Amino acid sequence: MMRFLFIALASLALFASPANAHKLKVFATVKGDHIAGYAFFIGGGRAQGTKWIAKDASGAIVAEGTTDMEGTYDFAPPNPASSDITITVNTQEGHIASAHVAADRLGGTSMHTPQTGSQDNVLQTSPANPAEAKPQLPSTSQLEPMIEAAVQRQVEPLLERIEQMDSHMRFTDIISGIFLIIGLAGIGLWARSRR
Amino acid sequence: MAHIPDGILSAPVLIGGAAVALGGVTLGLRSLSDRAIPRAAILSAAFFTASLISVPVGPSSVHLLLSGLMGIMLGIAIFPAVGVALILQALLFGFGGLTTLGVNTVNIALPGFILAMAIGPIIRSSHSSAMRAGLSALIGALSVLGTGGLVALSLALSAPEYTPVASVLLATYLPLALAEAFVTAAVVGFLSRVQPDALSLATGAAAS
Numbered sequence: 001m002m003r004f005l006f007i008a009l010a011s012l013a014l015f016a017s018p019a020n021a022h023k024l025k026v027f028a029t030v031k032g033d034h035i036a037g038y039a040f041f042i043g044g045g046r047a048q049g050t051k052w053i054a055k056d057a058s059g060a061i062v063a064e065g066t067t068d069m070e071g072t073y074d075f076a077p078p079n080p081a082s083s084d085i086t087i088t089v090n091t092q093e094g095h096i097a098s099a100h101v102a103a104d105r106l107g108g109t110s111m112h113t114p115q116t117g118s119q120d121n122v123l124q125t126s127p128a129n130p131a132e133a134k135p136q137l138p139s140t141s142q143l144e145p146m147i148e149a150a151v152q153r154q155v156e157p158l159l160e161r162i163e164q165m166d167s168h169m170r171f172t173d174i175i176s177g178i179f180l181i182i183g184l185a186g187i188g189l190w191a192r193s194r195r
Numbered sequence: 196m197a198h199i200p201d202g203i204l205s206a207p208v209l210i211g212g213a214a215v216a217l218g219g220v221t222l223g224l225r226s227l228s229d230r231a232i233p234r235a236a237i238l239s240a241a242f243f244t245a246s247l248i249s250v251p252v253g254p255s256s257v258h259l260l261l262s263g264l265m266g267i268m269l270g271i272a273i274f275p276a277v278g279v280a281l282i283l284q285a286l287l288f289g290f291g292g293l294t295t296l297g298v299n300t301v302n303i304a305l306p307g308f309i310l311a312m313a314i315g316p317i318i319r320s321s322h323s324s325a326m327r328a329g330l331s332a333l334i335g336a337l338s339v340l341g342t343g344g345l346v347a348l349s350l351a352l353s354a355p356e357y358t359p360v361a362s363v364l365l366a367t368y369l370p371l372a373l374a375e376a377f378v379t380a381a382v383v384g385f386l387s388r389v390q391p392d393a394l395s396l397a398t399g400a401a402a403s
Contacts, residue, residue, distance in 0.1 A: 045251035091255045096203055096357055173287040174247060178240045180283060185236030192229055 026052075026089050026099035027163050029156055032145060035101055036074040039067055039089040046071025050091050057083040077106060198246075198284070199299055199346065201292030205353035212349065213297030219274030219304060226271050234393075235276045238265050243280035246290065255363075257371040260342060262303050263335035263379045266311025267318065270396040273311075277304040298349050306341025310334045318383065319394055327387055328380040335379030336372040343368040 024047060028037035035054070039047035052073045053064040062085060063075035077085055085106070088098040204212075227235060242261050249258040265273045278300045284290040291299050311334055318330050343364055351358040386393045 041249065041251065041256045045256065047255070090357060091363065095255055096200065174244065177243050177280075177283040177287050181236050181240045181243065181279060184279060185232050188227065188232045188236075189229060192232070 024089065024091065024095040024097040025163065026087055026097045027160060028087050028099035028101050029152070029159055030101065030105050031074075031152060032149065033106075034074055034076050035085060035087070035106070036072065037087065037099060038070060038072040039097065040071055047089060047091055047095075050089055052087060052089045054085055054087045056085055198281075198291035199295045199302075199349065201294050203354055203357060204295055204298060204349060208349050208353045209294055209298060212295070212299075212301050215305070216274065216278060216297035216300040219271065219301070219308070220278050223269075223272040223274040223276075227275070231269070231272055231396075235269055235272045238269060239276035239280045242277060243283055246280075246284060247288075252367050252370055255367045257367055259371075259375060259378060260303055260307075260339055261375075261378070262307030262342065263310060263331065263338040263375065264307075264382055265304075266307030266309075266338065267315050267331065267334060267379075267383060267394060268396075270311065270315075271308060273304045273308050274300060302342050302345040302349065305345065306338040307334075310338050310341070315396075324384060324387065328384045331383035332376035332380040336376040339372040339375045340368060 024039060024041055026037060026039050028035060030036075039050060039052065041047065047067060048069050048071055050067045050071070051064070052067055054062040054075060054077070056062050056077075062077055065073060065075070067073050067089070073087070073089075084103050085101045086098050087101070088096065090096045238261070242265065245259040245261055247258070249256040262273065262277070265276055269276055278296070281291060281296055281299055281303075282293075285293055285296065314330050314334050318327050318334075321327050321330070347359045347361075347364060383394065
């Protein structure tokens with residue numbers, strides 16, 4: 001029996017590549033005035049056709065819907081930056097996960113402070129070549145969404161990667177778990193033999 | 196699936212689950228004999244690893260539970276075996292949570308234990324291999340469905356908005372129950388041919 005179980009266990013451990021896991025996670029990102037993202041099982045595909053619900057800090061429902069075949073969702077919060085928003089995905093059979101979007105990631109009041117700063121920088125450098133710089137300088141209202149979109153494009157893969165790494169299972173964890181159990185059995189046998 | 200995360204269940208459900216789990220673990224630890232300790236450890240490790248292999252099914256993803264097999268081979272000692280594996284899964288992988296440990300242990304271990312207590316003696320005394328395979332498949336499938344029912348119940352009792360929908364539950368748990376039935380029948384069939392001794396609870400003779 002022992003040998004058979006050991007073989008079974010060893011083959012299980014072989015199949016359990018670090019990509020396979022079992023936990024629902026929600027990825028959320030801010031795109032302009034939208035919040036978009038998707039629900040995924042770590043290594044096990046997207047949560048398709050699943051209900052999602054977005055609530056603000058006071059618990060009021062901001063938006064709700066069903067994820068598409070890619071597990072994605074997308075909505076525009078009605079009053080940006082008024083409060084943090086939590087997106088909860090529920091597969092309706094026991095898997096529930098949520099993602100948190102802080103208010104200052106939404107283009108709101110708190111975003112304006114750094115943007116006035118960046119405008120100052122543009123004005124400070126522009127005297128070096130005033131004739132060219134001045135007519136080409138776009139207004140803040142034009143610049144803002146462009147910068148935001150560019151930064152978002154660059155940062156999004158990183159955010160996704162961080163989210164995945166955060167929940168990545170390591171082979172060492174699997175091995176240490178198995179050996180912890182073996183160790184516990186050893187402790188149990190030792191404790192019994194002392195009696 | 197069977198790993199309910201932190202922050203969803205209400206306090207009475209958590210405390211109730213923890214109390215039942217504590218009782219089961221205590222009784223299970225007392226029942227462990229020298230022979231049963233390595234067996235419980237190996238099955239615990241198998242359960243710990245099996246839940247890492249998950250297959251996407253519909254909106255969810257499922258993995259083997261092995262609770263029927265553990266119930267047949269361990270009896271009440273299924274509680275400590277499941278509990279230890281769940282602690283490690285929560286600490287190492289973030290499956291489930293530490294506060295829901297009790298509830299999750301009960302949800303997984305209790306159906307396997309009860310079904311194996313009810314049907315296990317027939318398997319051990321049976322001489323027909325088809326009968327043994329059929330009955331152990333039944334234990335495997337029913338313990339999965341029992342786990343699904345208990346998960347649904349613990350969610351329904353604490354947070355009505357998270358109550359699983361019956362159709363979704365069936366769509367994900369039914370394929371799993373079938374797979375579990377095959378695995379349980381295969382392992383029990385193999386053990387009864389190679390080492391029938393492994394199917395009897397190792398608690399009786401050596402228990403103190």
